[in-house]
Amino acid sequence: xxxxxxxxxxxxxxxxxxxxxxxxxxxxxxxxxxxxxxxxxxxxxxxxxxxxxxxxxxxxxxxxxxxxxxxxxxxxxxxxxxxxxxxxxxxxxxxxxxxxxxxxxxxxxxxxxxxxxxxxxxxxxxxxxxxxxxxxxxxxxxxxxxxxxxxxxxxxxxxxxxxxxxxxxxxxxxxxxxxxxxxxxxxxxxxxxxxxxxxxxxxxxxxxxxxxxxxxxxxxxxxxxxxxxxxxxxxxxxxxxxxxxxxxxxxxxxxxxxxxxxxxxxxxxxxxxxxxxxxxxxxxxxxxxxxxxxxxxxxxxxxxxxxxxxxxxxxxxxxxxxxxxxxxxxxxxxxxxxxxxxxxxxxxxxxxxxxxxxxxxxxxxxxxxxxxxxx
Amino acid sequence: xxxxxxxxxxxxxxxxxxxxxxxxxxxxxxxxxxxxxxxxxxxxxxxxxxxxxxxxxxxxxxxxxxxxxxxxxxxxxxxxxxxxxxxxxxxxxxxxxxxxxxxxxxxxxxxxxxxxxxxxxxxxxxxxxxxxxxxxxxxxxxxxxxxxxxxxxxxxxxxxxxxxxxxxxxxxxxxxxxxxxxxxxxxxxxxxxxxxxxxxxxxxxxxxxxxxxxxxxxxxxxxxxxxxxxxxxxxxxxxxxxxxxxxxxxxxxxxxxxxxxxxxxxxxxxxxxxxxxxxxxxxxxxxxxxxxxxxxxxxxxxxxxxxxxxxxxxxxxxxxxxxxxxxxxxxxxxxxxxxxxxxxxxxxxxxxxxxxxxxxxxxxxxxxxxxxxxxxxxxxxxxxxxxxxxxxxx
Numbered sequence: 001x002x003x004x005x006x007x008x009x010x011x012x013x014x015x016x017x018x019x020x021x022x023x024x025x026x027x028x029x030x031x032x033x034x035x036x037x038x039x040x041x042x043x044x045x046x047x048x049x050x051x052x053x054x055x056x057x058x059x060x061x062x063x064x065x066x067x068x069x070x071x072x073x074x075x076x077x078x079x080x081x082x083x084x085x086x087x088x089x090x091x092x093x094x095x096x097x098x099x100x101x102x103x104x105x106x107x108x109x110x111x112x113x114x115x116x117x118x119x120x121x122x123x124x125x126x127x128x129x130x131x132x133x134x135x136x137x138x139x140x141x142x143x144x145x146x147x148x149x150x151x152x153x154x155x156x157x158x159x160x161x162x163x164x165x166x167x168x169x170x171x172x173x174x175x176x177x178x179x180x181x182x183x184x185x186x187x188x189x190x191x192x193x194x195x196x197x198x199x200x201x202x203x204x205x206x207x208x209x210x211x212x213x214x215x216x217x218x219x220x221x222x223x224x225x226x227x228x229x230x231x232x233x234x235x236x237x238x239x240x241x242x243x244x245x246x247x248x249x250x251x252x253x254x255x256x257x258x259x260x261x262x263x264x265x266x267x268x269x270x271x272x273x274x275x276x277x278x279x280x281x282x283x284x285x286x287x288x289x290x291x292x293x294x295x296x297x298x299x300x301x302x303x304x305x306x307x308x309x310x311x312x313x314x315x316x317x318x319x320x321x322x323x324x325x326x327x328x329x330x331x332x333x334x335x336x337x338x339x340x341x342x343x344x345x346x347x348x349x350x351x352x353x354x355x356x357x358x359x360x361x362x363x364x365x366x367x368x369x370x371x372x373x374x375x
Numbered sequence: 376x377x378x379x380x381x382x383x384x385x386x387x388x389x390x391x392x393x394x395x396x397x398x399x400x401x402x403x404x405x406x407x408x409x410x411x412x413x414x415x416x417x418x419x420x421x422x423x424x425x426x427x428x429x430x431x432x433x434x435x436x437x438x439x440x441x442x443x444x445x446x447x448x449x450x451x452x453x454x455x456x457x458x459x460x461x462x463x464x465x466x467x468x469x470x471x472x473x474x475x476x477x478x479x480x481x482x483x484x485x486x487x488x489x490x491x492x493x494x495x496x497x498x499x500x501x502x503x504x505x506x507x508x509x510x511x512x513x514x515x516x517x518x519x520x521x522x523x524x525x526x527x528x529x530x531x532x533x534x535x536x537x538x539x540x541x542x543x544x545x546x547x548x549x550x551x552x553x554x555x556x557x558x559x560x561x562x563x564x565x566x567x568x569x570x571x572x573x574x575x576x577x578x579x580x581x582x583x584x585x586x587x588x589x590x591x592x593x594x595x596x597x598x599x600x601x602x603x604x605x606x607x608x609x610x611x612x613x614x615x616x617x618x619x620x621x622x623x624x625x626x627x628x629x630x631x632x633x634x635x636x637x638x639x640x641x642x643x644x645x646x647x648x649x650x651x652x653x654x655x656x657x658x659x660x661x662x663x664x665x666x667x668x669x670x671x672x673x674x675x676x677x678x679x680x681x682x683x684x685x686x687x688x689x690x691x692x693x694x695x696x697x698x699x700x701x702x703x704x705x706x707x708x709x710x711x712x713x714x715x716x717x718x719x720x721x722x723x724x725x726x727x728x729x730x731x732x733x734x735x736x737x738x739x740x741x742x743x744x745x746x747x748x749x750x751x752x753x754x755x756x757x758x759x760x761x762x763x764x765x766x767x768x769x
Contacts, residue, residue, distance in 0.1 A: 166656060169440060189440045190656050208653065209710070210441040211685070226444040228688065231710040232653075251710035277753050279715035301714075 075331045076134070077338055077372045078119050079347055080107040084364025087121060087132065092331050092338070092372065095349055095359050101137055104130050109151035109194075110369040113176065114158030119371065122149040122163070129163065129174075134373060143174045144181050151235075151369075153194040153203075155218070162203050164191035171205045171216065183221045187214045193247065195236035202260060206233035206247055213247045213256075215263060225263035229256040235327075237286040239295075239310060248283035248297060255283050255297055257313065269297075269313050276302055285327035289334060289352070296337055296350075298325040305339055307355055317355055321348035329370040340367040399448040402438075402693045404683050405469030406431045406676065407454045407462065407489070408480035409504075414586050416622040416638075419735075427480040427503060428453050429665045430673030433657070434680020436664075438687075445688050451478075451680065463492045470498065475695045478679045480504040480672060483514075490516040497695040499702065501682065503675040507557070508759060511723040515766035520702060521725045522675045522682070524644050526561040528758035532730025532742035533612075533635055533642040534565035535756070539744045542609035542633070543571045548602065548624070549614035551580045558614040562636070569747075575606045579620040586618070595623050604629035613637040639734065642742070645674030646733040651741075654712035678711050678726070685709060714741065715754070723766040727754035 074093035080103075081088060087107060089099045104123025111120045112134075119132040120143060129143035129152065145152075146165030149172075153162050160182070163172045171191055173183040188210025195204040196218070203216040206229070213236055215225040230252020237246050238260070245258040255269040271281045282300030288310070289295075295308045304318040305325060322341025329338050330352065337350040346360040347367055411422040423429070431451045438449040452472050454465045462485040466477055476499045479486055483505050490500050494516075502510065502521045506529065511521055537543070545566060549559035559576065566573050579602065603611060603624070611628050613636040615621035621637030633639060647668025650658065657677070661669040669677075686698040689706070701707060703724070708716040713729045720727060730742045743753045755761070
């Protein structure tokens with residue numbers, strides 16, 4: 001519903017008479033200003049958009065009912081809406097939002113259990129991780145994280161979820177079956193990015209204000225190395241063959257390539273986009289293709305995703321997506337890459353083979369994370 | 376391969392947490408701070424006993440969390456000046472105690488005295504409060520880094536937003552103190568730079584009264600309308616650094632027009648209500664420890680403490696020269712919860728930074744505004760830019 005309201009606002013925007021450029025991030029304010037305004041044009045358009053919303057709502061409800069009734073064939077994407085306190089569910093074949101579910105406050109990190117039965121959602125302002133049943137789409141319980149959980153990663157065997165808790169400088173380890181904490185590791189200030197090596201042995205956490213990637217032995221639960229990277233590291237990912245660990249630094253504007261054996265930064269990937277200042281390029285989410293040949297890096301307020309050849313580390317292309325692109329996820333068949341665009345309240349669907357942006361789908365307020373469940 | 380493994384192992388060993396490790400590298404810096412005036416119009420703005428220092432201490436705590444992994448420990452030495460105290464003697468005292476840098480919350484002249492006294496050393500002075508443009512222009516010094524924004528950066532930040540709003544006609548009311556005139560001059564320059572028009576400039580004379588009274592509002596609401604009538608304007612701008620009248624203007628001006636500047640919509644480097652870009656983490660840490668909101672001076676001190684921490688970590692050193700080389704080098708940038716990286720303008724050592732525009736309850740907008748372009752950094756649309764600088768570093 002919220003996304004639809006925003007679409008209505010999109011039509012209204014050119015009539016606001018504001019001096020500056022139309023800014024989707026300010027849409028809600030504009031639409032509210034208009035509904036309070038005595039201008040009849042604004043009123044009739046507002047009325048139009050309300051009617052239109054009703055129609056849309058009816059249609060999407062009908063579609064949702066239809067889809068829920070049919071056996072699930074398509075892939076399902078779950079998008080956490082940081083300000084919407086909701087998760088939008090998307091059918092990736094139909095490329096439509098089919099349902100929005102209310103969840104806890106400030107949902108950000110989102111992961112799906114290996115058997116696709118559960119979605120884990122970090123509800124930061126409720127200091128917990130919620131568990132969503134993918135069949136009933138009901139919240140069935142919680143995982144006991146520390147305060148303000150932000151991002152998490154599942155161990156390759158699916159038995160453990162590793163969580164970064166932004167408010168207490170801790171990484172928490174939780175058994176997904178018993179839903180109990182089995183350990184924690186003190187890390188740097190404002191832990192965020194989480195990655196685990198393909199063999200499950202090395203856990204990586206990035207701390208935003210300490211500017212480090214902490215490499216943790218999952219058996220001993222001890223830090224084995226701390227690697228300094230550029231300012232505000234947000235995300236970490238292992239190349240599928242485990243030969244490299246990539247860490248994005250939002251404020252530093254780089255992706256550090258780390259040798260997981262020597263714990264050294266072997267290379268720094270930098271980005272340059274004509275017409276954009278260096279400050280606007282802020283790498284966040286990283287997604288590798290399964291064969292490890294390509295990486296996609298979300299560049300935040302640059303509104304682009306960089307496509308990188310992992311062998312040469314050269315940037316093949318910049319894909320223009322929505323505003324403030326945050327996290328990324330592939331469909332399991334790697335046909336599509338989905339991007340969460342925080343400020344434009346939508347997700348973009350990228351065709352991974354042709355590197356074309358196919359469609360934007362409106363979701364809730366400030367989409368942050370995406371996870372896609374297999375068939 | 377063997378060599379690579381050996382190096383890797385030794386780096387890992389150095390960086391790993393070792394409870395019984397070698398003595399940590401100690402990094403001490405001084406916090407040299409003035410007592411700020413308690414003559415504030417709002418009691419919410421009364422300076423706390425630990426004003427400025429608290430920000431430095433949160434920075435030290437953050438630095439020390441990093442230090443656990445790098446075997447470094449950080450410490451701030453507080454030196455609070457009473458009115459009339461000699462700032463240079465206090466700076467010397469900090470150096471004698473082993474300070475490798477000095478965070479200075481000082482008036483412009485004291486700052487210059489301290490900088491000149493330290494001229495022969497590598498020790499850097501980090502200005503965390505003085506907004507005077509002259510410290511970055513004709514009176515610039517090679518050993519001073521300016522963490523606080525200048526008046527011109529603040530007024531440009533506000534001007535961009537007002538122009539974006541199409542509120543281009545300004546009525547300026549300035550105080551009668553020299554710093555108020557400097558601020559009014561900055562607004563004149565901003566208006567010229569961004570195409571706004573100052574329709575009239577009026578003076579509110581400080582009659583040197585106190586700020587507290589039992590029934591002040593009765594008089595104030597009769598006093599402000601005559602002062603503000605007879606002009607056709609979009610926005611009323613207060614240039615009042617001395618807290619004499621700024622906050623008397625909102626809701627009391629003759630015409631129903633918004634107020635900005637020293638009251639109403641205020642340009643600042645930080646506000647306790649700022650929460651974007653992860654700022655809420657820092658606000659939470661600060662409030663948990665000091666039981667009050669973080670103000671602009673606190674934040675500037677936090678940034679300065681983090682700059683020293685970053686330099687010590689990256690340079691693996693507590694040597695003032697190594698810290699200086701890192702901070703003044705091309706690699707230096709810092710994250711400060713303001714959405715973009717902050718860096719130094721090499722020509723005058725001013726920290727580039729976005730300017731927040733807030734009403735004390737919310738951040739309304741953040742400048743630079745979209746559409747104000749610059750060939751090197753949009754942040755350089757704020758304040759005096761390189762082609763206009765009068766600074767010759769020495």
